[in-house]
Amino acid sequence: MSPDQKTASDRNAAAPEPKRNMGRPVPRYDARLKVTGEARYPADEPLNNVAHGVLVTSDIARGRLTRLDLSEAQAIPGVIEILTHENADGLHRLEFGNGTATSISPLTDTRIWHDGQIVALVLADSFEAAREAAYRVKAEYEAEKPSAGFGAPGTETVLAKDAVKSHKEDPAAGDLEAALRSSPVTIDVEYSTPTQHHNPIELFSTTCFWTGDRLTVYEPSQFVYGFRENVAKQLGIDPEKVRVVSRFIGGAFGSKGPMTPRTGIVALASRRIGRPVRCVVSRAQCFTTATYRAETRHHIRMGATPDGKITGFGHEGWEITSRPDSYVVAGTDTTARLYGYGAVWTRVNMVKADRNTPGYMRSPPETPYVFALESAMDELAVALKMDPVELRRINDTMTEPIGGKPYTSRSLMECYDAAAEAFGWSKRDPAVGAMRDGDWLIGWGCATAVYPTNMGAGAARVRLTADGTARVQTAAHEIGTGAYTVIGQMAAERLGVPVEAVVVELGDTELPPAPVAGGSNTTATVCSTVLTACDAIRGKLFHAAASAKDGPFAGRDPATLDLRDGGVTAGGDAGGPTEKLADVFGRMGTGAIEEYAEWMPEGVPPDSLRKLYNGSSTLKGGSKGDKMMYAFGAEFVEVRINARTREIRVPRIVGTFAAGRIMNTRTARSQLMGGMIWGISSALHEKTEIDRRAARYVNKNISEYLVPVNADIEQLEVILVPEEDKAVNPAGVKGLGELGNVGTAAAIAAAVYHATGKRIRDLPIRIDDLISA
Structure with missing residues (x-):
């Protein structure tokens, strides 16, 4: 076919031509609204006589609030009222879970559980006046020494299965210790992933107004019914008298799923002054008043026969959570079942520290836990002197190893084959450091993407x-x-x-x-x-x-x-x-x-x-029913590392994905592309830096919290692999939004090893890690 004969879809990579069981790449329903500015986000809703709210947050991580001096703040022209624990009557405490981000209930007492906890809400006729007054609120504390996280004195470690109802057991099968003792080839390795924070373009916000005894809330929400129920509980009113509206969200991916205590505080303020109130959280306050990805550590042990068959797999994880709340990631539910292991043993531990409660962040369990597993798979392939794709092929399975449940469909190796061909994997020289282009060391790596069909x-x-x-x-x-x-x-x-x-x-x-x-x-x-x-x-x-x-x-x-x-x-x-x-x-x-x-x-x-x-x-x-329901993918990356400066680049990434029926190839590609970029970000850029002495986040902005920009992303190819699965649901659809960023970091870490011979097991991978390579 000549170029003149190609259709617009053929010429436009953003709108892939549908294959079998795929829908047309219809342009986005909301595209014109968004590019013309007509799409109204919650903080854009026009309301009359709006009062502006600005939060005041703590600057200690543990202790008690002893005094608030409001005199200077109240003297600012335009200030209407300041809500504190002394006058915020009518706020009820919430339980953690069931749509709430935390049980920490600001303004209900003087206890400080973490840095950046809300201690007051300033209301004024203008945002500028409210902000100025918030700066002038003076707080005094009775401070206690905080525990920032892993390795800090005073943390408490508990077993997830003993503390969290949703994590009833740690998946296990057979005798892992015996399997490892009898395995000719074994690995015993540790990995870690850092705290990472959401930085959506649309800041977190709440806009509330009352009509008689009925409350309307405009807030970016991933679950308006959950927000309605929980803000009603927080205020002690009938949920039928609450309406929550969130027609568009400018970035969420977990951060706007559970309701934070801010919503009820703003609603109470609106009722108190008899006016609509709008509170838009500052960028720095996003780090402490919303959720984030928990910091994790992993210990993986694997055994295999010389032909590559895995005989035993052990995965123990540790996760940071807050003192009062047991938020658990628990990605072993996926890693324990991903391949045809022999014996399996897993355990998940939670480490309670003086931090705000973590929460959902795109592919919450799979991103950190699969990074550890897939990195270990690459290390095992090296130990076996085997191609990492072939290792995964040998251990591919249509039944999971814990209970023997079958997969409804599993197109993992079809994804690997398609990605390997598109990437040119057959041209890879497996010797460490063997591929080079002038001053640039070249490394190639691959990893599995997997996500449950929920x-x-x-x-x-x-x-x-x-x-x-x-x-x-x-x-x-x-x-x-x-x-x-x-x-x-x-x-x-x-x-x-x-x-x-x-x-x-x-x-x-x-x-x-x-x-x-x-x-x-x-x-x-x-x-x-x-x-x-x-x-x-x-x-x-x-x-x-x-x-x-x-x-x-x-x-x-x-x-x-x-x-x-x-x-x-x-x-x-x-x-x-x-x-x-x-x-x-x-x-x-x-x-x-x-x-x-x-x-x-x-x-x-x-x-x-x-x-x-x-x-x-x-x-x-996922694994919750009689059959295993998962979407799969394979990601191949090329990294280039400057032999002199150790500068790291990812010039090329190919991802192939099978997720049942694809409703729209354009929107599917867009989601997967975004996920792969996020995966690169997780591998090389993102890390929330913590002052371990004060348990405070120190890079609470988007100038120092690093994310990739256009120059960091070069060739990125998404390939949709046809798959039919009539067992998952009537539509035959498997979710894919969170699939794309699972495995990316492991593929990059594998490529870094291939280029330099240095195995980096702690994310993100930075120049500092490679100086000695």
């Missing part, structure tokens, strides 16, 4: 009118991943109308509930729910068409009919009869059909929908 109970309302337009309503969330687009595509496909004729409404508690936008479950859950509602509409239309004695489908089996091009058609019969939607609706004597549908994945508790309405998501998938 789904939850959901509800949706779909309305189809006689003129061929449709409306979909569900309280799912657009966090930048393309939810509006793929939900609209599902409705358009099932209703036989153009996607442009579908209006999608999301992010409002006045709509039917959907689960938290986390665990990459939104497309699988919501598309399955919307499909259910659309099929109910189809059923009514087909029954009307087939039961009409004078219609073109009189006497036909309704199951043989279809919806295409704005009308009812004979399914599979291109030359058969058709009837316009308007005519079918006319036979029914109505201008519209509206269906409310609920959908629950097999295996979730029967009360999951009730819990969803009450603000609690129940996700199922």
Whole structure:
């Protein structure tokens, strides 16, 4: 085919041509709104007479607040009120979990649990006045010596299975110690990942106003129903009197999933002064008033036979959490089942320190735990003198090793084969330091990407009118991943109308509930729910068409009919009869059909929908059912390290991914590309630096908290591998939003070793680590 004959999609890498079981690369539903500035984020909502709030936070990490001097702050012109623990009556304490970020409840007492804890909220007529007054609040403390984290005196280590209900057991099978003793080849290694913080473009914010006894909250949220329930608990009011709206989010990926205590404080302030209140958290306060990725450490032991068969796998992890809350990452649920090991032993420990409570950050368990596993796989391949791709092929499995459960589908090696071919892996010289280009040492590495297929109970309302337009309503969330687009595509496909004729409404508690936008479950859950509602509409239309004695489908089996091009058609019969939607609706004597549908994945508790309405998501998938439900991928990277300066570059990265049905190749590629860039960032850039003496974060800004820029990302290729999996859900979809950044860091670490012979086991990899290489 000549270049002139290629389609626009062929010429545009951003819109890959769909392969088998893939949807069209429809442009994003919200694209024009975002690029023209019409998309309203929560802090953009226009309200009259808004008061501005600015938080005051502690500058100690442990102790008690003994006094607040507000005199200078109250003297600033425009200051309305200052909320503190002395006057914030009506705030209730929250339990950790079930949609809340922490049990630490600022302004309810004087206890300081971590640096940057909220101690006051200043309200003023202008943001500038509120900020100036916040600077002038003087706090006095009775300070205690804090424990910053690993290795600090005074920390407490507890077993996750003893402290966290969701982590009931540590996966294990067989006798690991015996397996290692009998293994001809073994490795015993330790790894670590740092604290990392979300730095979304859209800062964390809360805007509240009251209409009588009813509260409206505009806040970037990944779970509006959860926010509604928990802000009602925090204020001691009926959740039915709370509305939470979050139509667009400017970056979240876990940070805006659980509700922080700020929401109730701002709502209380609004009720107190009888005006709308808007509080936008500063960049520095994002580090201490929201969640972050927990710092982790890992000890991995593996044994294998000379032909590469793994005989034993042990993985022990340690994770930082706060004093009062037991937040657990627990990625061993995935690592213990990823390959066909023989014996398996795992354990997860939590180390309680004087820090704010960690939380979800894109691929929360898999990113740190799979980094350790995949790095160890590369080390084992070196010990065996074996190609790392071949090692994974030998240990590939269709049944997991703990309980022998089968995978619904597993296209891991198909991903490796496609990535290896695109990358040119066959040209790799396996000798350390053998590949070079002038002053640049070249290293190639690879690693597995894996993420569980999560789904939850959901509800949706779909309305189809006689003129061929449709409306979909569900309280799912657009966090930048393309939810509006793929939900609209599902409705358009099932209703036989153009996607442009579908209006999608999301992010409002006045709509039917959907689960938290986390665990990459939104497309699988919501598309399955919307499909259910659309099929109910189809059923009514087909029954009307087939039961009409004078219609073109009189006497036909309704199951043989279809919806295409704005009308009812004979399914599979291109030359058969058709009837316009308007005519079918006319036979029914109505201008519209509206269906409310609920959908629950097999295996979730029967009360999951009730819990969803009450603000609690129940996700199922991964290893939780009778079958293993996972999406897979393979990532290959090239690193170049300057032999003189040790400057590190990643000029090339290829990722291949199989995730069931791909609803939209454009949005899928975009998500996976973002994940791979995040993976590079995790490997080489991101680390929250901590003053170990004071347990304080010291790079609380985006000038010193490093993330990659355009110049850091050169050739990046995403390849979508066709896969069909009818067992996961009606839509056949596996989530992929969090898949792309799993494995990237391990592939880069492997490439660094291949280039230099130095094994870096602690992230991020910096020039300092390579000076002696």
